[in-house]
Amino acid sequence: MDWAEREGLVRREELLWWARWDLDSTLALMDRVGIATAVLNPTMQDRYRSAAQAREGLTVVFEAMSGLMAAHPGRFAVLAPAVLDHPEVTTWALRRAYDDLGAVGVSVKANYNGVYLGDPAYDRFLAELDDRAAVLFTHPLDLPGGPPGVPTVPGIPNFMCDFLLDTTRAAVNLIRTGTLDRHPHLSVVLPHAGGFLPQIATRMAAFGDFCTPPLDAARVRDHLHRFFYDTAGPLAPRALWWPPPVPTGSSSAPTGRPPRPTSSPATRCRPSRPTPPSPTTNAAASTATTHSVSCPR
Incomplete structure (x- = not known):
């Protein structure tokens, strides 16, 4: 935080409450609710002004994470921050985070300068993650085209609506481009219960033919079950289920209204990976499983 303030990237007094992290409070909360290990996502991806500044900032982050993990063995793990608008910095950061800190996954934005995940420009990066069988945790920020931090609609903060659209666009683009087919060992975690995907x-499924290339309904259904969905903060009691795809050959136009569920979300949805992780399971996979659900096929 001190480095970021000196660089003019943040003003401490303007940070929202959820951006104010405190070690003692975090450990107390973890102990109170039974969290053995917390996975930290230390990044300011939308604030770095240059590749040099990003590398300097991430160096500060890695040193802080190393000290924290050494002081509290087993209590914290870390995601490797990827700054895809600076590919060389990303390559360096991945190796530093994995080799020195034992990173359990990678954190990315949904888009960089309007180029969304799933774009072929990121294939080399995703191929490296696929080789590692990595967990890729996505997170939304402002939609492309506007000044950072300025509400798209005056009076409505971007994190209320726009963030969910940002996540949904990235997910749809990953499906449209067949990215998960090209990188089958990659596990993608969508935040906020998948936006409104x-x-x-x-x-x-109904209008996939209008995409380029066309989206097959079967691919939509398959890929919905290949994502992991962060369920820590959807903030909606009905966010853990979705309506089934339009039946093949149906002539009914979609109404835009989901059918009434026949059971509660808790009974309709199940963990995406039904087998609980063993003590030797990779920590990243455990994290993704713990915070992910999918509905029955």
């Missing part, structure tokens, strides 16, 4: 599943 689950709610537009029927719409995607």
Whole structure:
């Protein structure tokens, strides 16, 4: 934080409450609710002004994470921050995070300068992660085209609506481009219960022919079950289920309204990986499984 303030990247007093991290409070919360290990995502990807500044900032981050993990063995793990608008910095950061800190996954934004995950420009990066069988944790920020931090709609903070669209666009683009087919060992975690991807599943299946290339309904259904969904903060009691795709051959136009569930979300949804991780399971996989759900096929 001190480095970021000196660089003019943040002003401590303007940070929102959830951006104010405190070690003692974090450990107390973890102990109170039974969290053995917390996975940290230390990044300011939307604030670095140059590749040199990004590398300097990440060096500060890695040194801080190394000290924290050494002081509290087993209590913290880390995601490797990838700054895809600076490919050389990303390559360096991945190796530093994995080799020196034992990173359990990689953190990326949904888009960089309007280029969304799934774009072929990121294939080399994703191929490296696929070789590592990595967990890729995505996170939204401002939509492309506007000044950073300025509300798209005056009076409505971007994190209320736009962030969910940012996540959904990235997920749809990953499906459209067949990225998960090209990188089958990659596990992609969508935040906030997948944005509103689950709610537009029927719409995607019905109107996929209008995409380029066309989206097959079967691919939509398959890929919905290949993502992991962060369930820590969807903030909606009905966010853990989605309507089934339009039946093949159906002539009914979608109404935009999901059908009434026949059971509660808790009974309709199950962990994406039904077998609980063993003590030797990779920590990243354990994290993704713990915070992910998918609905029955």
